[in-house]
Amino acid sequence: MNKPDLNSAPVTSAPYTHEKTSISRTMLLVMLALLPATVFGIYQFGLPALFIFVLTIAACIVFEAVCLVIAGKPVRPYLLDGSAVLTGWLLAMTLPPWSPWWLAAVGAFLAIVVGKQVFGGIGQNLFNPAMVARVALLIAFPLEMTSWVQPQPMFSSGAPGFLDALAVTFGGHVPPAFDAVSSATILGYVKTELGQGVALHDVLADNYDVLGLATGSVAGSLGETSAMLILIGGLFLLYKGIITWHIPLSMMFTLALLAGIFHLVSPERYPDAMFHLMSGATLLGAFFIATDLVTSPVTTRGQLVFGAGCGALVFVIRTWTGYPEGVAFAVMLMNAMTPLIDHYMKPRIYGRTRKGEPIQYKDEAEVVE
Amino acid sequence: MTSGRNSRKPADPMSLAPETIADQVAAAGIVGMGGATFPSAIKLNLGKRFKLHTLVINAAECEPYLTCDDRLMREHSDGIIDGVALMMQALQVNTAIIAIEANKPEACDAMAKASAAFDGITVMSVPVHYPMGSEKHLVQTLTGKETPARALTADIGIVVHNVATANAVHNAIRFGKPLISRVVTVSGGAIASPGNIHTLIGTPVSELLSFCGGYVEEPARLIGGGPMMGQPLPETRVPIVKGSGGILALTDREIASREAMPCIRCGSCVRACPCGLLPLEMASRARVGDFEAAVSFGLMDCIACGSCSYVCPSHIPLVQYFSHAKGALTEKQRKQHKQEETRRLAVARTERMEALKKAKREAMEKRKKEMAAKKAAEKAAEEAKRSQAGA
Numbered sequence: 236m237n238k239p240d241l242n243s244a245p246v247t248s249a250p251y252t253h254e255k256t257s258i259s260r261t262m263l264l265v266m267l268a269l270l271p272a273t274v275f276g277i278y279q280f281g282l283p284a285l286f287i288f289v290l291t292i293a294a295c296i297v298f299e300a301v302c303l304v305i306a307g308k309p310v311r312p313y314l315l316d317g318s319a320v321l322t323g324w325l326l327a328m329t330l331p332p333w334s335p336w337w338l339a340a341v342g343a344f345l346a347i348v349v350g351k352q353v354f355g356g357i358g359q360n361l362f363n364p365a366m367v368a369r370v371a372l373l374i375a376f377p378l379e380m381t382s383w384v385q386p387q388p389m390f391s392s393g394a395p396g397f398l399d400a401l402a403v404t405f406g407g408h409v410p411p412a413f414d415a416v417s418s419a420t421i422l423g424y425v426k427t428e429l430g431q432g433v434a435l436h437d438v439l440a441d442n443y444d445v446l447g448l449a450t451g452s453v454a455g456s457l458g459e460t461s462a463m464l465i466l467i468g469g470l471f472l473l474y475k476g477i478i479t480w481h482i483p484l485s486m487m488f489t490l491a492l493l494a495g496i497f498h499l500v501s502p503e504r505y506p507d508a509m510f511h512l513m514s515g516a517t518l519l520g521a522f523f524i525a526t527d528l529v530t531s532p533v534t535t536r537g538q539l540v541f542g543a544g545c546g547a548l549v550f551v552i553r554t555w556t557g558y559p560e561g562v563a564f565a566v567m568l569m570n571a572m573t574p575l576i577d578h579y580m581k582p583r584i585y586g587r588t589r590k591g592e593p594i595q596y597k598d599e600a601e602v603v604e
Numbered sequence: 605m606t607s608g609r610n611s612r613k614p615a616d617p618m619s620l621a622p623e624t625i626a627d628q629v630a631a632a633g634i635v636g637m638g639g640a641t642f643p644s645a646i647k648l649n650l651g652k653r654f655k656l657h658t659l660v661i662n663a664a665e666c667e668p669y670l671t672c673d674d675r676l677m678r679e680h681s682d683g684i685i686d687g688v689a690l691m692m693q694a695l696q697v698n699t700a701i702i703a704i705e706a707n708k709p710e711a712c713d714a715m716a717k718a719s720a721a722f723d724g725i726t727v728m729s730v731p732v733h734y735p736m737g738s739e740k741h742l743v744q745t746l747t748g749k750e751t752p753a754r755a756l757t758a759d760i761g762i763v764v765h766n767v768a769t770a771n772a773v774h775n776a777i778r779f780g781k782p783l784i785s786r787v788v789t790v791s792g793g794a795i796a797s798p799g800n801i802h803t804l805i806g807t808p809v810s811e812l813l814s815f816c817g818g819y820v821e822e823p824a825r826l827i828g829g830g831p832m833m834g835q836p837l838p839e840t841r842v843p844i845v846k847g848s849g850g851i852l853a854l855t856d857r858e859i860a861s862r863e864a865m866p867c868i869r870c871g872s873c874v875r876a877c878p879c880g881l882l883p884l885e886m887a888s889r890a891r892v893g894d895f896e897a898a899v900s901f902g903l904m905d906c907i908a909c910g911s912c913s914y915v916c917p918s919h920i921p922l923v924q925y926f927s928h929a930k931g932a933l934t935e936k937q938r939k940q941h942k943q944e945e946t947r948r949l950a951v952a953r954t955e956r957m958e959a960l961k962k963a964k965r966e967a968m969e970k971r972k973k974e975m976a977a978k979k980a981a982e983k984a985a986e987e988a989k990r991s992q993a994g995a
Contacts, residue, residue: 248924250910251852252668252831253860256917258868316865358866358918479875533871533884577885584902585879586740586753593753596760 258357261528262317264477266324268468269523273328275464276457279386280332282400284457287339288327290404294343295323302352318357322346325365328458328519329563330372333384333403338376342368362570363527366563373563383454385418418454422515425506426559434503439510448513458519462512469522481538482531482545483521487512489546497554505554517549520562530570537573537580544569617777618693622651625694625777632776633846634783638662638737638766639829641847644773647763648694654758659692659700660746663715663767664730666705666737667830670850672787673767675800677704677711680771681718687774688725695763700725701746702767707732734832735878735909739764753905768849788844790816794823794853803844809851810840823853824861831858832910865918873912873922879905883912883922890929895936898929906930 277284299319303310326342349371350364351357373380387393395403399410409417419427421442428438447453451461458465472478491508498507511517516524525531525545532541545565552561583589617625630645650656661684665673677684688700702719704712706729719725730736730745740751743762751757757764768786775781784805791798796817803812809828813819827834828848837851844851873883881902889897906926913922 248913248921248927249827249829249834249908250832250914250923251825251827251834251836251854251859251861252914253862253919254915255860256872256915257862257919258865258917261868261870261917312863312865318868356866358868528868528870530869533869533874533882535875538871581882581901582874582877582880584753584881584905586751586755586905587880593755594750595752 258316261477262321264475265321268471272461272464275461278389281387281389281394283403284332286404287334290336291327291339291343292320292323294340295319295347298343298347322364326368329369329456331382335407336405338379342372345371358529362567363530366567369563383418383420385454386452420455422559459516462518465518478526481535482526482542485539485542486521486525486546489543490550493550515560516562525566532573532576534580534582537576540576541569622694622696628777629773632782634772635846636766637768639847639849644769650758650763651695656695656697657761659695659697660762660764661702661767662764663702663704664736666734667832669791669852670789670830672789672800672849674708674711676787678714681714683774684771685718687770690773690777698724702727703730703742703746705730705732738907741878788848789850792853793855793858794819794821796820806843809842824856824859825854827852862919864920867918872915876911876915887922887925890925895929895933
């Protein structure tokens with residue numbers, strides 16, 4: 236069949252003007268929105284966190300470049316679109332800050348090669364690449380992926396020095412001096428204690444610190460710690476029009492609603508809505524992960540369904556499965572639903588009913604003929 | 605209504621029969637001057653086929669750069685209003701709404717002042733929101749009514765005419781002046797002194813450009829019409845036509861064109877589409893040649909406004925895909941039509957030949973019979989003669 240290649244044909248069709256926008260601009264704005272939480276997270280967890288952050292992104296760039304060369308695509312424009320950097324950045328935000336170097340490298344491979352390039356590169360992947368990597372790592376390396384530390388702010392007395400930090404990231408062991416800092420996230424801790432039959436009231440008594448969750452002085456990944464800074468970044472994206480309110484709001488609303496109902500029914504077994512919203516990766520997921528452009532529905536109605544599904548799954552996974560945190564699983568499951576949602580949630584065409592028939596007026600303006 | 609309409613003086617155009625107005629408009633060669641150039645007389649006769657109640661004058665002028673309607677309204681408001689009154693008479697409606705985008709306050713004021721004496725004519729300011737000039741969207745903004753798909757606004761009792769057309773109607777009916785000139789916006793970053801020029805139809809674009817001081821830099825694109833829906837002009841030795849609202853010489857910066865990247869499914873096009881379509885899905889189907897699937901996502905409801913291409917962060921030329929798909933579908937339909945016609949003609953020919961043969965056969969048999977009858981009669985006559993002679 237004689238098929239003209241429209242992509243390489245010179246544009247001879249209107250419009251002859253364009254909004255000042257591009258993929259790289261979109262990606263840069265998302266990174267800018269992540270910057271405050273990232274900088275603060277690196278400050279909180281010290282040099283090892285910085286090493287992991289840089290390593291993950293660098294590895295993503297390398298894997299992306301290799302794949303582009305193998306696929307015979309132009310390397311420069313695709314690397315400069317910033318998508319690989321952003322994937323690495325998001326992955327780094329979800330790794331334990333004191334992870335060993337190979338965890339970052341394997342994660343980058345899983346994200347870029349398995350999660351994105353085998354599907355055909357940018358725009359073609361079904362699942363959020365960073366979440367593919369995170370989930371695969373969590374299943375393959377459960378110990379490393381749940382080794383959290385208490386914040387050891389840079390320049391504080393408890394912070395590891397340069398050599399200690401190198402040992403943490405590249406040496407494969409945490410120096411004995413820092414053994415005491417290992418810790419569980421609040422979600423993990425609550426899950427364990429509830430599993431042993433301790434009442435929620437006693438579990439949370441001196442561990443639940445809303446202010447700590449908001450500012451980020453708790454154990455967790457870079458993206459899980461400061462709820463407030465993540466929220467500011469999310470609001471910035473909304474303001475810039477990169478994302479719309481539909482997914483974040485419906486996700487948080489559904490999660491809060493389910494948590495609120497169960498908490499009302501049995502306050503000793505189910506934490507309240509605030510706990511769910513402020514802990515773990517809820518906010519990072521709602522504003523930065525679930526809203527991933529490629530893997531979320533394109534219509535506003537579809538996005539509402541998608542967000543609600545994510546919120547409900549996060550609650551279900553956190554509450555009734557073996558995993559304390561469920562954002563990555565929830566988003567991936569809903570990613571799989573996206574084509575279906577897009578199929579059913581089409582917008583109404585102008586002049587037609589939802590079924591596609593031309594709209595009809597009953598009594599007005601009959602044809603005279 | 606107007607004092608003129610009730611007047612009994614035969615020379616008063618306001619007492620002309622609707623058909624006469626339409627006929628004179630046709631004779632003056634007036635077409636829709638917003639760019640579609642549909643014969644205005646046909647639209648002025650719609651009252652015969654539809655029950656109409658409102659005339660909408662499209663003065664939204666929603667495309668960037670174009671200001672020819674704005675200037676016309678500021679300088680010829682009385683003529684335009686007179687034209688509107690004549691069109692109301694032709695359509696036999698008592699209400700007219702003149703829709704002007706809110707970013708043209710001077711035009712709004714001038715038109716409001718000129719229409720103050722006419723109760724049926726109101727001037728309405730509409731939001732500055734592309735594509736406000738799309739007639740179905742404009743009618744919805746003004747009246748809240750949505751025109752059904754595949755139907756005309758006349759189906760809901762409304763006829764839309766362009767504001768410059770109203771001025772042309774005024775000139776034709778009042779002064780017998782045919783449509784031989786129009787206001788053209790000459791603009792764009794490459795033009796030395798941009799402006800609105802009252803131009804004779806047929807003036808070469810090159811002459812218009814040099815009248816505006818020529819280029820300050822080599823333009824990246826020369827466009828006839830607006831930047832959103834205009835047509836590229838391959839060269840300047842082409843004439844101004846009745847639908848030329850603008851000649852734009854745009855620089856590289858203004859075009860902001862880039863290499864197309866893959867679609868990232870951001871949904872910007874879906875949010876931008878004024879018709880509720882899924883441009884990204886239509887484009888991906890059109891790209892692989894599956895035009896029927898593109899139709900199932902609404903290809904035929906696309907008004908080619910260009911909003912989707914304008915916002916696409918991947919700079920995908922979506923409208924180009926759609927034009928290509930629409931063209932391919934039309935070609936296919938035409939081929940199919942031709943095939944059906946050929947088959948129909950072939951069948952008809954065979955039938956005709958059969959009928960001819962049959963008629964021939966029948967005629968021959970008839971002649972044979974006749975001959976036989978004649979012979980028999982002759983024989984009988986001869987025998988009768990012989991027997992007579994014998995007797």
